[in-house]
Amino acid sequence: MTERPTLAHIAAEAGVSTATVSMALRGHTRISRQTRSRICQIAERVGYVYDRGAALLRTGRSETVGLLVSDIANPFFAELVAGVDDALEGAGKVALLVNTRESPERQKALLRRLREQSVDGLILCPVAESDLRLLDEIQSWGLPLVQMLRHLSPTRGDYVSLDYRMGVEAAFDHLARLGHRHIAFAGGALRHSASAQRLAGFRASARRHGLVSGMVVPCPATRQGGRETAPALLALSPRPTAVICFNDLVALGLMASLRKAGIAIGSEIAVVGFDNVEEAAESDPALTTLASTPRAVGKEAGQALLRRLADPERPPERIVLPPRLIVRRSCGFGGAVVP
Amino acid sequence: MTERPTLAHIAAEAGVSTATVSMALRGHTRISRQTRSRICQIAERVGYVYDRGAALLRTGRSETVGLLVSDIANPFFAELVAGVDDALEGAGKVALLVNTRESPERQKALLRRLREQSVDGLILCPVAESDLRLLDEIQSWGLPLVQMLRHLSPTRGDYVSLDYRMGVEAAFDHLARLGHRHIAFAGGALRHSASAQRLAGFRASARRHGLVSGMVVPCPATRQGGRETAPALLALSPRPTAVICFNDLVALGLMASLRKAGIAIGSEIAVVGFDNVEEAAESDPALTTLASTPRAVGKEAGQALLRRLADPERPPERIVLPPRLIVRRSCGFGGAVVP
DNA sequence: AGATCAATGTTAATCGATTAAACAAATTGA
DNA sequence: TCAATTTGTTTAATCGATTAACATTGATCT
Numbered sequence: 249m250t251e252r253p254t255l256a257h258i259a260a261e262a263g264v265s266t267a268t269v270s271m272a273l274r275g276h277t278r279i280s281r282q283t284r285s286r287i288c289q290i291a292e293r294v295g296y297v298y299d300r301g302a303a304l305l306r307t308g309r310s311e312t313v314g315l316l317v318s319d320i321a322n323p324f325f326a327e328l329v330a331g332v333d334d335a336l337e338g339a340g341k342v343a344l345l346v347n348t349r350e351s352p353e354r355q356k357a358l359l360r361r362l363r364e365q366s367v368d369g370l371i372l373c374p375v376a377e378s379d380l381r382l383l384d385e386i387q388s389w390g391l392p393l394v395q396m397l398r399h400l401s402p403t404r405g406d407y408v409s410l411d412y413r414m415g416v417e418a419a420f421d422h423l424a425r426l427g428h429r430h431i432a433f434a435g436g437a438l439r440h441s442a443s444a445q446r447l448a449g450f451r452a453s454a455r456r457h458g459l460v461s462g463m464v465v466p467c468p469a470t471r472q473g474g475r476e477t478a479p480a481l482l483a484l485s486p487r488p489t490a491v492i493c494f495n496d497l498v499a500l501g502l503m504a505s506l507r508k509a510g511i512a513i514g515s516e517i518a519v520v521g522f523d524n525v526e527e528a529a530e531s532d533p534a535l536t537t538l539a540s541t542p543r544a545v546g547k548e549a550g551q552a553l554l555r556r557l558a559d560p561e562r563p564p565e566r567i568v569l570p571p572r573l574i575v576r577r578s579c580g581f582g583g584a585v586v587p
Numbered sequence: 588m589t590e591r592p593t594l595a596h597i598a599a600e601a602g603v604s605t606a607t608v609s610m611a612l613r614g615h616t617r618i619s620r621q622t623r624s625r626i627c628q629i630a631e632r633v634g635y636v637y638d639r640g641a642a643l644l645r646t647g648r649s650e651t652v653g654l655l656v657s658d659i660a661n662p663f664f665a666e667l668v669a670g671v672d673d674a675l676e677g678a679g680k681v682a683l684l685v686n687t688r689e690s691p692e693r694q695k696a697l698l699r700r701l702r703e704q705s706v707d708g709l710i711l712c713p714v715a716e717s718d719l720r721l722l723d724e725i726q727s728w729g730l731p732l733v734q735m736l737r738h739l740s741p742t743r744g745d746y747v748s749l750d751y752r753m754g755v756e757a758a759f760d761h762l763a764r765l766g767h768r769h770i771a772f773a774g775g776a777l778r779h780s781a782s783a784q785r786l787a788g789f790r791a792s793a794r795r796h797g798l799v800s801g802m803v804v805p806c807p808a809t810r811q812g813g814r815e816t817a818p819a820l821l822a823l824s825p826r827p828t829a830v831i832c833f834n835d836l837v838a839l840g841l842m843a844s845l846r847k848a849g850i851a852i853g854s855e856i857a858v859v860g861f862d863n864v865e866e867a868a869e870s871d872p873a874l875t876t877l878a879s880t881p882r883a884v885g886k887e888a889g890q891a892l893l894r895r896l897a898d899p900e901r902p903p904e905r906i907v908l909p910p911r912l913i914v915r916r917s918c919g920f921g922g923a924v925v926p
Numbered sequence: 927a928g929a930t931c932a933a934t935g936t937t938a939a940t941c942g943a944t945t946a947a948a949c950a951a952a953t954t955g956a
Numbered sequence: 957t958c959a960a961t962t963t964g965t966t967t968a969a970t971c972g973a974t975t976a977a978c979a980t981t982g983a984t985c986t
Contacts, residue, residue: 254942264965270943280964298703300944301649305639305971312704319883320672326665333659333686342700345684347672361681364637365651471865503870526810527866530843543660593972604936619934641972644941693963
């Protein structure tokens with residue numbers, strides 16, 4: 249419980265200046281082998297711990313990044329966070345994780361908080377309804393930023409995400425190939441780019457196949473949302489023979505609801521999800537879905553931020569990972585089936 | 588992209604000293620209403636942002652907390668982290684989240700990193716195989732600590748967790764009441780208190796009911812682990828008519844495996860999980876389980892740390908939340924059934 | 927009138943590490 | 957031999973906010 253040792257303590261003990269100690273501990277070449285090793289030994293012995301707060305004041309770098317996600321409790325984001333951590337750990341950086349809970353006010357307050365903390369950069373999954381002004385603001389702070397999963401601008405700044413549009417188109421094409429002509433979309437209710445992109449993929453596909461493109465039923469992106477959206481979906485006319493869901497949770501909820509209503513999933517109605525959560529392989533019937541790879545996305549985002557920190561002048565990056573269609577029984581037996 | 592304003596800038600503009608500005612912005616009573624509001628206006632106008640790094644150097648408080656979990660990607664921990672965040676947010680603190688990945692070396696390195704960062708306190712879910720020496724060490728640093736979910740010492744320091752032992756006993760009693768005499772435990776393979784407590788609950792229950800207590804099959808605490816443990820379980824002699832699983836993931840994996848083997852879950856063999864994940868209510872059959880409340884645990888842990896920070900001298904706390912038995916079809920129709 | 931007090935600021939030291947510039951000593955080059 | 961260079965270390969300023977101790981002013985009291 250004694251005072252935490254500082255450079256000055258070590259310097260006194262070694263009979264050198266604090267400057268020497270500072271340089272020695274960081275492996276500066278100007279310090280001789282012997283003094284360095286002597287200093288390191290003393291540091292070890294007295295239990296010296298580097299004070300990043302003090303260093304920050306001088307250097308301006310905190311070796312810390314802000315990570316803002318819209319819902320930490322969501323397992324999808326948990327994977328994402330794990331991926332970011334994977335990338336940061338090797339670089340010796342640590343993430344300040346905050347939960348915006350889809351609230352613009354909280355997002356604003358937390359951004360301020362992270363600035364106060366002098367984070368070196370930000371990885372941001374913006375809350376729904378965020379817009380370009382936020383991007384302007386962040387850039388005016390001179391804070392390196394990676395937009396993750398959702399973007400504020402499709403073209404400005406670094407951006408790492410999934411190709412939602414392509415994913416939905418792949419699902420649609422698959423269903424069309426199976427002969428479906430009435431395909432619906434059970435979609436997220438929030439307004440953000442990841443949602444808009446799915447919808448755009450759906451609409452574009454419908455047009456391309458010459459089908460009705462108005463069969464969209466908005467619903468919360470949760471299991472509960474999926475359950476509750478079944479009636480609205482079945483009430484559509486013509487009644488859809490296939491439905492692409494916002495994500496697996498919606499699909500699983502919807503399937504539970506349809507099962508309860510005695511509707512045969514796979515034959516009477518085909519269901520496609522998005523994400524390929526573990527459960528998808530074991531649901532009844534197994535769920536056709538798009539394998540998104542949240543951990544990979546998080547890791548890419550972390551790495552992108554590290555590159556940006558290393559070189560603020562490099563041109564903006566857009567990294568958009570392609571989801572992979574995984575065909576299972578919830579679309580019937582028309583295609584090659586992965587067990 | 589201009590220089591970030593400091594107290595000195597504001598002081599110059601307002602024609603007062605930095606001391607006055609500092610006090611004014613923090614609402615110190617020594618500053619008159621008028622100067623305070625004048626200063627606040629200037630701060631607002633020039634876009635002043637508090638520099639916690641600088642303040643930390645002087646005050647020794649970073650308003651930051653270290654949060655170490657053993658597997659961020661695990662949805663259970665995601666809920667836990669969300670709960671911690673819930674508690675911290677109100678207090679204006681932010682969590683530095685790190686992932687120990689069940690590795691003692693990483694845990695050690697990350698603890699050091701967090702100390703360098705001058706976190707005000709720690710919330711730690713220790714990796715398996717951690718022991719008392721770690722607790723001694725942390726206490727020697729004078730860093731406030733809350734042990735979460737797993738403990739290093741059952742009696743020393745603050746501790747927030749779930750009553751795993753009671754949970755397993757409740758499950759056992761329920762199964763015994765239904766007439767089961769051959770009850771097995773499909774358990775975690777890691778050595779930590781949360782695992783030991785479940786096992787203790789199982790053994791104690793078996794003794795209490797005068798049953799064989801050796802029917803324990805260790806397995807990883809994952810869905811995959813559950814799937815792979817089915818053969819070993821069925822090979823036990825006498826063959827168990829009921830199995831209590833380490834958690835829901837194990838139970839769900841096990842059920843999938845048993846289903847595939849053509850075994851009737853609920854009648855031929857009863858299955859009980861632990862956690863009550865969302866999926867448990869919708870599996871086939873619905874899973875009897877113990878509702879653990881990770882978000883609540885996280886929140887309690889966060890609050891406990893806040894109390895500890897407010898008063899380092901208060902006596903250690905032990906908060907152990909009771910899980911609640913939720914009876915569903917995976918145990919057959921012998922009891923009251925929650926749909 | 928002089929002492930006392932309250933209200934409101936200011937001065938200056940401080941937290942711990944970094945780093946440009948200065949300096950001393952040893953080595954090399956011509 | 958003397959200047960130039962290299963090597964190793966020190967000096968001292970600096971980052972931005974906090975805070976104990978001190979200063980000023982005007983009001984109040986006896």
